[in-house]
Structures are given as structure tokens and as C-alpha cells.
Amino acid sequence: MNDKPFVFGVATADENFTDREKETARLLANFQHGINTILISPRRWGKTSLVQKICRIAQSDKLKIVYLDIFSCRSDREFYDKFAEAVLKQTSSKWDEWMEHVKLFLSRISPKISLGPDPMSDFSISLDLNPKSDDIQDILQLPEKIAQQKKCRIVVCIDEFQQIAEFDDSKTFQKRLRTVWQLQKSVSYCLFGSKKHLMAELFEKKSLPFYKFGDTVYLPKISTADWVKYICERFEATGKKISGTLAKKICQTVDNHSSYVQQLAWLVWGLTEKTATGKEFAEACQDLLNQNSPLFENQIKNLTSSQMNFLRALKDGIHTGFTTQNVLKKYQLGSSANVSIIKQALIKQELIEIENGQTVLADPVMALWLKRIWE
Ligand SMILES: Nc1ncnc2c1ncn2[C@@H]1O[C@H](COP(=O)(O)OP(=O)(O)O)[C@@H](O)[C@H]1O
Ligand SMILES: [Mg+2]
Structure with a gap:
């Protein structure tokens, strides 16, 4: 029993978790049937909480879950390290089995392993990768190999997946992942993240490798x-x-x-x-x-004056028609070309969002705050 009446700032569970019944059923079915899932919403709507809940329900001897958060990964190398470590650690709780998996499946890489305070339960791995060779292939195939050996299925959940869009030469990296992942028989993926514009681009742009990778779920608000x-x-x-x-x-x-x-x-x-x-x-x-x-x-201290003017228009309840002469003039937004530049910049900073054709402030409390400072 959790005696905290309300929880925020961290993923939530048990008594502090509500609703999400439809999404729970859909994700659970995807996990159990090996269907790739993409889950997208703005920050702090409840993606991590939801996926962690599904992981707890779905986890069994036949279906193993690997969960990693790549928020801190700044490059593909860091991603591979984190990926390999999570897959090794979370598919077995036995030290000798980790070593066996390393020997069997990552032998070419000869990873450096550093032990934590309790070597039986903790280690970290750093891989000396040669990015051009087959090393990467081995790492990306690791869950598939382990699943086959253990005769189970694996779901790999990757939180803050939008991060990969920021890696150098991200498209090549995405291609690599997709090429290997789409052929795996025993492993499926749940990729989720915020920064709606980045996530949507990764999975909806025809020219990008992850186009149509799986079942895309836009997490709605709780009613x-x-x-x-x-x-x-x-x-x-x-x-x-x-x-x-x-x-x-x-x-x-x-x-x-x-x-x-x-x-x-x-x-x-x-x-x-x-x-x-x-x-x-x-x-x-x-x-x-x-x-x-x-x-x-x-968040607003570095905005240009026309970006601030745009926020002012939103604060006044204007959500469409920014390029009409009236609005352009009243809020000094410049030309209509300028309006779309302003919009793009504010979307990128996650300050605004487009919802059903309406431009809105992404953060409802910021909207209240702007009213307070401007009225
Ligand atoms: N199903 C839920 N029931 C109740 N509160 C929730 C739920 N999902 C999210 N929250 C609230 O939202 C906050 C952020 O959730 P989190 O899962 O971290 O979101 P995200 O991963 O989308 O950023 C939680 O700390 C909690 O306060
Ligand atoms: Mg999260």
C-alpha cells in the first residue's frame, strides 16, 4: 500500500496510477504477440508509467522484458553500450550466464566489464567497438540470440527514443537498427518518447528508415x-x-x-x-x-520579440488565422512567411503544439502564468 496521496515528477504506479485501460490492453496484446509498438505523447503525460506497468504485467519466463532509457545517450556508441548492457543484465539474473552470453554472442568485441560493488548482481560494460565491422551487428542481434538460446521471446522497451534523432549521422544509424530489427523473429520493440515533432518525424516520414515500423499509439490525456x-x-x-x-x-x-x-x-x-x-x-x-x-x-528568456508576440496572441485566445492582416498587425508578427518560421521555432522548443489544426501553448500552467504576467 502506497500512502502518498498523489505522485508527480516520477513514473507512477499502483494506487497512484489511474485509467489507461484501453492503452494497457493494446500494448499488452502487442507485447504478447510480438508486434512492434511506437508510443508518442508530450512530456509528462504518462508514457513511462504506462510502459512500466505493461512490463510488470507481461514479464514471464516465456516473455522477457528489457527496459532502457536512452535520455543520456549522446552518440550511437553510447547507445550500443547501454543496449548491450541492458540486454545482458535483464535477460538473466545470474553472473555466470552473463559471462556465457558475452562469450557466445559478443566474443568478437571483447567487451570491458567493470564490476559494481556487488559483482554478483552489478556490472557495467564498455564495448570497444569498431563501427565498420560486424560488431554492431552482433550487438543488435544480441536479444535475438539470447531469446533463441533461452527459448523465450523478448520485448525491448526504449524510453526517450527521440534522442536518436540528435546523433551524428542519425539516418545511417536508424537504417542499421531497422535492417537488423525487422528480421528478428523472437524479439519485438516498444519505442517511446516525447518531443512529439521529433518522434512523429522518425516514424511518419516515408524517407526515414523507421517509417511504418509498428503499431503507433498517440497517448491521449486521461479523461x-x-x-x-x-x-x-x-x-x-x-x-x-x-x-x-x-x-x-x-x-x-x-x-x-x-x-x-x-x-x-x-x-x-x-x-x-x-x-x-x-x-x-x-x-x-x-x-x-x-x-x-x-x-x-x-524558458522564455531567449525568445525573440516576435516569438513573444506570438505567445501573446495565444494568451489572448487566438489559435488560428495568424496570417490574417488583423492579427499580423495587432501582434506585430511581420509577414505570413515569418509566422511559419516563428511557429517552427516554438514547436522545436516544445512551447507550442498543433492540436486539430489549432495552435496552442504546450504547457497549460505556462498559459496561466502568461495571463498573470501580462494581464
Ligand atoms: N496513469 C496515470 N495515472 C495517474 N497519474 C499519472 C498517470 N500517468 C502519468 N501520471 C502523472 O504524470 C506524471 C508523469 O508521468 P510519466 O509516466 O513520467 O510521463 P512521461 O513518461 O510521458 O513523461 C507522473 O509523475 C504522474 O504524476
Ligand atoms: Mg518518460
Whole structure:
């Protein structure tokens, strides 16, 4: 039993995990039937939490899960190291078996292995790769070889996959992965990440190797009904109360953004002695804005004046028609060509998003904050 009423900032599980029933069923089926999955959403909507949940459910002797987060990988070499290490470590818990797998499947590479404080359970691996040779092939084939030897299937989950778009000569790297991975019989992949624009490009651009690699899932937001039920239950489980109406207000304030719903609910909960009222809610909202304002200041400090003007238009509720004479003039956006340059730049910085043809601020709390500083 988890006694924390609300969780944010880290992946969440158990009592602090709600909804996602449809996505759970879909991903689980993909895992069990060896179908590659691509999962995309903006940051902090719940990808990591969801995939980790599926991993816990799907894991068995017949279906092994390998999970790695490549957020810190800056090059293909770092990727290969991390990949090999994760595959070796997570397909067996026995030290002698790791060594055997290294000998059998990575012998050409003669990896350097450094032991952790407990050599029986911890090691890290660094591979002396010759990028042109078959070494890379061996590494990418490692899960397939292990799966065949162990007579099981393996799902490799790679978090923050958008990172690979930043590697030098990323396209060649992507081609390599795809060429090897698509022929594997016993291994499937779940690739997920944020930076929607990068992820979407990796998997939707016909000219790129990962085009049509698997079942693409755009993670939606959690519905208000699910959130309200969750918030009320969490209050009750800890001896406090909140009305459905107020719980709904929490969701609406942060536009159902997963992490912010939990954070705002947590702030309201903390201020509430027995039953939450509008007073605690208002105070919690102020608190949320104050906590985030240094972050937002940082995010906008290097914007150009026309980019700032564009944000101002969004703040005023304009979501389409930026290139009409009226809007161009009122917000001093320059020409219509300039508008599309501004948009691209802001999308790249993840400050705005296009949703059903509407341009919106990516962060609902930043939207509130802009209102506060500009009104
Ligand atoms: N299914 C869920 N139920 C409740 N809260 C969730 C759920 N998924 C995500 N969250 C909230 O969102 C935050 C970010 O989730 P995370 O899985 O790290 O997102 P992502 O990987 O998309 O960045 C969590 O800390 C939690 O507060
Ligand atoms: Mg994540």
C-alpha cells in the first residue's frame, strides 16, 4: 500500500496510477504477440508509467522484458553500450550466464566489464567497438540470440527514443537498427518518447528508415471522469474530503495534463485539513504558479520579440488565422512567411503544439502564468 496521496515528477504506479485501460490492453496484446509498438505523447503525460506497468504485467519466463532509457545517450556508441548492457543484465539474473552470453554472442568485441560493488548482481560494460565491422551487428542481434538460446521471446522497451534523432549521422544509424530489427523473429520493440515533432518525424516520414515500423499509439490525456474519481478516492483514502465539483476544477485548471493534475491535487490536499474548499483551491493554484515561474522565465528568456508576440496572441485566445492582416498587425508578427518560421521555432522548443489544426501553448500552467504576467 502506497500512502502518498498523489505522485508527480516520477513514473507512477499502483494506487497512484489511474485509467489507461484501453492503452494497457493494446500494448499488452502487442507485447504478447510480438508486434512492434511506437508510443508518442508530450512530456509528462504518462508514457513511462504506462510502459512500466505493461512490463510488470507481461514479464514471464516465456516473455522477457528489457527496459532502457536512452535520455543520456549522446552518440550511437553510447547507445550500443547501454543496449548491450541492458540486454545482458535483464535477460538473466545470474553472473555466470552473463559471462556465457558475452562469450557466445559478443566474443568478437571483447567487451570491458567493470564490476559494481556487488559483482554478483552489478556490472557495467564498455564495448570497444569498431563501427565498420560486424560488431554492431552482433550487438543488435544480441536479444535475438539470447531469446533463441533461452527459448523465450523478448520485448525491448526504449524510453526517450527521440534522442536518436540528435546523433551524428542519425539516418545511417536508424537504417542499421531497422535492417537488423525487422528480421528478428523472437524479439519485438516498444519505442517511446516525447518531443512529439521529433518522434512523429522518425516514424511518419516515408524517407526515414523507421517509417511504418509498428503499431503507433498517440497517448491521449486521461479523461476528466477518471481524474475526478481518482482525486476523490485519494482524498478519502487519507481521511480527507473533496467534492466532485472541486476535483473537476483541478482538472480543468491544468487542462487534464497528467503531471499537473497530480501536483495541483497534492497542493490542495496539503492545505486541506478535513474538507477542501474554494479557499484551499485558490491558494494551491497560486502556489503552483509560483513554483513554476522560475522555470517559465527561463524558458522564455531567449525568445525573440516576435516569438513573444506570438505567445501573446495565444494568451489572448487566438489559435488560428495568424496570417490574417488583423492579427499580423495587432501582434506585430511581420509577414505570413515569418509566422511559419516563428511557429517552427516554438514547436522545436516544445512551447507550442498543433492540436486539430489549432495552435496552442504546450504547457497549460505556462498559459496561466502568461495571463498573470501580462494581464
Ligand atoms: N496513469 C496515470 N495515472 C495517474 N497519474 C499519472 C498517470 N500517468 C502519468 N501520471 C502523472 O504524470 C506524471 C508523469 O508521468 P510519466 O509516466 O513520467 O510521463 P512521461 O513518461 O510521458 O513523461 C507522473 O509523475 C504522474 O504524476
Ligand atoms: Mg518518460
